[in-house]
Amino acid sequence: MPIIEVENLVKKFGHFVANDHLTFSVDEGEIYGFLGANGAGKTTAMKILCGLSSPTSGKVKVAGYDVYRQSEMIKKRIGYMSQRFSLFDDLSVWENFQFFGGIYGLTAAQIRQRTTELLGRLGLEGEKKQLLGSLPLGWKQKLAFSVAIIHKPSIVFLDEPTGGVDPITRRQFWEIIYETASQGITVFVTTHYMDEAEYCQRVSIMADGRIVALDTPSNLKAQYQVNNIEEVFLRIARN
Amino acid sequence: MKGFIIKEFYHIFRDVRSMLVLFGMPVIQVLLFGFALSTEVKNAPVAIIDHSNDQVTRAITTKLLSSGFFILSDQVPGEAHMEEVFRHGRVKEIIVFESDFAKKLEKDKQAGIQVIADASDPNTANLLVNYTSGIIYDYQQEYLKGFTIPVTVSAQSQMMYNPDLKSVFMFVPGVITILLMLITAMMTSISIAREKEMGTMEILLVSPMRPIQVIAGKVLPYVVLAFANALTILLLSYFVLGMPVKGSLVLLLAESMLFIIMALSLGIFISTVSKSQQMAMMLSMFALMLPTILLSGFIFPIENMPVPLQVISNVMPPRWFIIIVKSIMIKGLGFQYIWKETLIIAGMALFFIALSIKKFKIRLE
Numbered sequence: 001m002p003i004i005e006v007e008n009l010v011k012k013f014g015h016f017v018a019n020d021h022l023t024f025s026v027d028e029g030e031i032y033g034f035l036g037a038n039g040a041g042k043t044t045a046m047k048i049l050c051g052l053s054s055p056t057s058g059k060v061k062v063a064g065y066d067v068y069r070q071s072e073m074i075k076k077r078i079g080y081m082s083q084r085f086s087l088f089d090d091l092s093v094w095e096n097f098q099f100f101g102g103i104y105g106l107t108a109a110q111i112r113q114r115t116t117e118l119l120g121r122l123g124l125e126g127e128k129k130q131l132l133g134s135l136p137l138g139w140k141q142k143l144a145f146s147v148a149i150i151h152k153p154s155i156v157f158l159d160e161p162t163g164g165v166d167p168i169t170r171r172q173f174w175e176i177i178y179e180t181a182s183q184g185i186t187v188f189v190t191t192h193y194m195d196e197a198e199y200c201q202r203v204s205i206m207a208d209g210r211i212v213a214l215d216t217p218s219n220l221k222a223q224y225q226v227n228n229i230e231e232v233f234l235r236i237a238r239n
Numbered sequence: 240m241k242g243f244i245i246k247e248f249y250h251i252f253r254d255v256r257s258m259l260v261l262f263g264m265p266v267i268q269v270l271l272f273g274f275a276l277s278t279e280v281k282n283a284p285v286a287i288i289d290h291s292n293d294q295v296t297r298a299i300t301t302k303l304l305s306s307g308f309f310i311l312s313d314q315v316p317g318e319a320h321m322e323e324v325f326r327h328g329r330v331k332e333i334i335v336f337e338s339d340f341a342k343k344l345e346k347d348k349q350a351g352i353q354v355i356a357d358a359s360d361p362n363t364a365n366l367l368v369n370y371t372s373g374i375i376y377d378y379q380q381e382y383l384k385g386f387t388i389p390v391t392v393s394a395q396s397q398m399m400y401n402p403d404l405k406s407v408f409m410f411v412p413g414v415i416t417i418l419l420m421l422i423t424a425m426m427t428s429i430s431i432a433r434e435k436e437m438g439t440m441e442i443l444l445v446s447p448m449r450p451i452q453v454i455a456g457k458v459l460p461y462v463v464l465a466f467a468n469a470l471t472i473l474l475l476s477y478f479v480l481g482m483p484v485k486g487s488l489v490l491l492l493a494e495s496m497l498f499i500i501m502a503l504s505l506g507i508f509i510s511t512v513s514k515s516q517q518m519a520m521m522l523s524m525f526a527l528m529l530p531t532i533l534l535s536g537f538i539f540p541i542e543n544m545p546v547p548l549q550v551i552s553n554v555m556p557p558r559w560f561i562i563i564v565k566s567i568m569i570k571g572l573g574f575q576y577i578w579k580e581t582l583i584i585a586g587m588a589l590f591f592i593a594l595s596i597k598k599f600k601i602r603l604e
Contacts (some may be wrong), residue, residue, distance in 0.1 A: 080445040090254065
């Protein structure tokens with residue numbers, strides 16, 4: 001059962017067509033890689049899916065809700081983590097969890113329980129009282145991801161979550177993503193690391209506002225007769 | 240919403256710079272304007288050349304020196320040395336009594352006093368000469384009491400509302416205005432711009448919170464702090480500087496609240512057009528601070544400005560608020576005298592709120 005359904009999505013800014021008749025769907029619990037060069041229209045599409053921007057035309061349903069009329073409902077069911085690190089540096093780990101939990105309408109007891117659970121998974125219970133600004137970037141990214149799923153959303157959108165992070169932390173990050181997906185949370189992720197694209201169950205590649213390829217990583221490699229997704233990406237980007 | 244406000248207070252209390260701006264600034268400004276930048280003249284050094292040295296000139300001299308405005312400086316040997324004394328800047332004013340002063344006064348009913356002031360500082364010179372003639376006039380009145388001769392009527396100027404020409408009266412309304420403007424508009428625009436810069440604004444907008452809630456959560460703490468600041472300034476000026484509040488305190492606070500809301504909406508508007516904290520800071524500094532100080536009538540009287548600047552000063556919200564504060568604090572006027580200014584500020588607040596909402600929607604697209 002698809003949790004994201006997009007049919008002929010068009011988004012225009014004046015005469016510029018940022019998204020040109022996108023059609024794709026994402027299944028519940030799937031890890032979906034949304035790839036494309038800079039300026040291909042990924043961010044625009046992602047903003048529409050998050051209810052931050054409305055499409056010019058086309059049908060878009062997220063978590064069963066229509067983006068035109070029910071963006072408020074969508075916002076309650078999704079989590080979002082941006083490419084820029086986005087928790088508050090001058091609040092402690094605990095205060096950040098408390099604040100974002102509160103925003104999503106969690107009760108104090110729920111927040112306490114989720115925070116213990118999420119921090120326990122990261123092994124960061126000891127850092128609860130530390131100011132976020134004093135922690136290394138890799139930890140912050142993991143914490144930002146935990147905050148994005150504090151309210152157990154149906155879908156979590158990750159916009160280049162591993163930018164600027166070392167390979168070990170990236171690997172750990174993907175382990176957390178797998179664990180999250182296994183709990184039934186759909187993961188919609190954009191990335192510029194093509195080795196990460198291999199971890200996704202399906203990927204789509206955008207160029208000039210259109211989706212040019214959409215399949216499992218192994219099918220795409222077979223189709224383009226190359227060894228890795230990076231080659232697929234370069235072939236598409238060069239055309 | 241509650242979490243929002245708590246979070247915002249954490250931001251403020253954990254940032255040394257914010258704390259300084261919020262709490263250091265009001266105290267320093269009030270005291271600075273109240274004491275250091277005072278335009279009153281106290282203890283100005285004067286020299287007296289007395290060619291007659293009789294009981295009348297001595298009485299006038301005593302009266303002058305006991306007024307508190309003057310202190311006797313060096314003795315000046317004679318008129319020939321006057322310029323030299325001025326050039327050294329040792330005295331601000333020299334008073335010369337002509338010879339046979341008392342005799343002439345008795346016989347001719349008039350005698351001459353020459354007052355020479357150092358006008359390289361024209362304001363001070365003006366004040367000193369005014370003080371001197373005032374004191375001499377005073378003496379003349381006393382002196383005439385002993386006679387039954389009809390007294391010649393002369394024009395008498397009177398300083399309404401501020402008979403002592405206390406500069407505190409002029410500065411406090413201006414300082415309150417500047418600080419409220421600065422704290423609310425600048426601090427809110429910077430704090431919203433910071434969320435945009437850090438990327439946290441995006442997260443907040445993706446959340447189920449409505450944009451209006453996000454903004455309200457950000458600005459409410461500043462309303463509270465700005466109001467606390469207004470109170471601090473009033474208390475300081477009342478107890479430390481002896482500034483009266485002749486009108487209704489409730490009305491004054493209500494008007495301050497309105498002005499705070501206006502400044503907030505201006506701050507929100509600035510943040511919607513600026514991308515970074517720096518830009519928000521620059522915009523608030525140049526678009527708010529300088530005009531507030533220069534064009535609001537705080538330091539330079541609006542009537543003396545060239546016509547184009549007078550027109551521009553009309554759109555400066557502080558201009559109207561200063562009038563309100565002066566009317567309530569110094570003149571003790573009620574609402575019926577300031578409803579026009581109140582309406583203007585309320586109109587400006589609505590204007591900026593509408594503009595911000597429009598801007599905000601466009602940005603989300």
